[in-house]
Amino acid sequence: MKKIFTIILAIIGFFTANAQLECGTKVTGPPIRFSTKQQDSLRSILAVTTPYAVRVHITVFADDNGTNVAATNANVMRQFNNMVNQYQPQNICFILVDVRQVNSTDLNNHDADTEEAELNPYRITGCLNIFIHNSLPGLNGTAYAIPNTYLSLSGATIASTTNLTTMGHEAGHCFGLYHTFENFFGSENVTRNSGNACYDCDVDGDLLCDTAADDPTDPNGQVNSSCVYIGGRTDACGVAYNPPTTNIMTYGDRACRIVFTNGQGTRMRSMMITSGTLIPIVADNVVFAPATNSALTYTSGVGQDSGRDELYISNNTTDNYTVSGTAVRNLVSKKIYLKPGTRFTPASGGQVHVKVNPYCN
Ligand SMILES: [Zn+2]
Incomplete structure (x- = not known):
């Protein structure tokens, strides 16, 4: 009897595990495409030799009384470093503005479908906001929309040593990438011969031709532990799928996913310099705060000033940069210069963090 009970539990566990969706990001039309002419005109700044630096702010939720912290700091940093390494080949780096804990039982148990707007008060302007929840029912993560400046992850995803x-x-969704198996715009065929009547990789699937057509039928369960596709399915033209099982934007076996293609890198960079949503989260190489002779005064709220290479606070003799009261300011860059005119006098609850960013070389 006990054995049967165990088997029943195992079966329930199996179905529960498979019910856990990888990602809740929703695609809505129309497709976001970049014409060859548009990309040619941007060629020099889209090149992989041009560095892109994205500001990231991480919020880890806990319950009202500070218990059930959604993720340990060590695991947050381990997964953040994984992301840094995944984007490095595309010359996209990250400025880690801050990792903070926010106590809210409500946000720590977050329904991404119905409670998205509850994140708004916690979004930090000018950053890709990463929210980590102890419970994110049904999901490992979601970017909510494409493109976007915030995403949610489950605590279990952060703790995982295989995912x-x-x-x-x-983050790839936030930067404009679709799933490799996306069929919102139409299922993508395998052929890469533009003379073939079945050729559609530029208008269907993920709109990219350097990611192989991916089987949209069951993208979560057709890759074995050797990263080999075993679904055996064919596209609408009868050609066998050979999907990109190592691509970060597929599902398959999560441990197999390690790379972005150059087409995906170009698409992300194109989004970062043309999307009104994303332009504010990409940092300039050198930043002056204030930008001109003037005064910046912060007495409440959470915010940041950051540059990729150099950050000058109160650079000119007539500048003033003042932080007081309950304001929390994060000043982050490879090099930071605090010039005359800088005043930090935080009261209880106020903080100023001056941090050297090691993630953009
Ligand atoms: Zn996804």
């Missing part, structure tokens, strides 16, 4: 890519995957 190293959900943070990078959801």
Whole structure:
């Protein structure tokens, strides 16, 4: 009897595990495409030799009384470093503005379908906001929309030592990438011969031709532990799928996912310099705060000033940069200069963090 009970439990466990969706990001039309002419005109700044630096702010939720912290700091940093490494080949780096804990039982148990707007008060302007929840029912993560400046991850995803890519995957959606198996615009065929009547990789699937057509039928369960596709399915033209099982934007076996293609890198960079949503989260190489002779005064709220290479606070003799009261300011860059005119006098609850960012070389 006990054995039967165990088997029943095992079966329930099996179905529960499979019910856990990788990602809740929703695609809505129309497709976001970049014409060859548009990309040619941007060629020099889209090149992989041009560095892109994205500001990231991480919020880890806990219950009202500070218990049930959604993720340990060590695991957050382990997964953040994984993401840093995944984007490095595309010369996209990250400025880690801050990792903070927010106590809210409500946000720590977050329904991404119905409670998305509850995140709004916690979004930090100018950053990709990563929210980590102890419970994110039904999901490992979601970027909510494409493109976007915030995403949610489950605590279990952050703790996982086999799934190293959900943070990078959801960030990919935020930066404009679709799933490789996306069929919202139409299922993609396998052929890469533009003379073939079945050729559609530029308008269907993920709109990219350097990611192989991916089987949309059951993208979560057709890759074995050797990263080989075993679904055996064919596209609408009868050609066998050979999907990109190592791509970060597929599902398959999560441990197999390790790379972005150059087409995906170009698409992300194109989004970062053309999307009104994303332009504010990409940092300039050198930043002056204030930008001109003037004064910046912060007495409440959470915010940041950051640059990729150099950050000058109160650079000119007539500048003033003042932080007081309950304001929390994060000043982050490879090099930071605090010039005359800088005043930090935080009261209880106020903080100023001056941090050297090691993630953009
Ligand atoms: Zn996804």
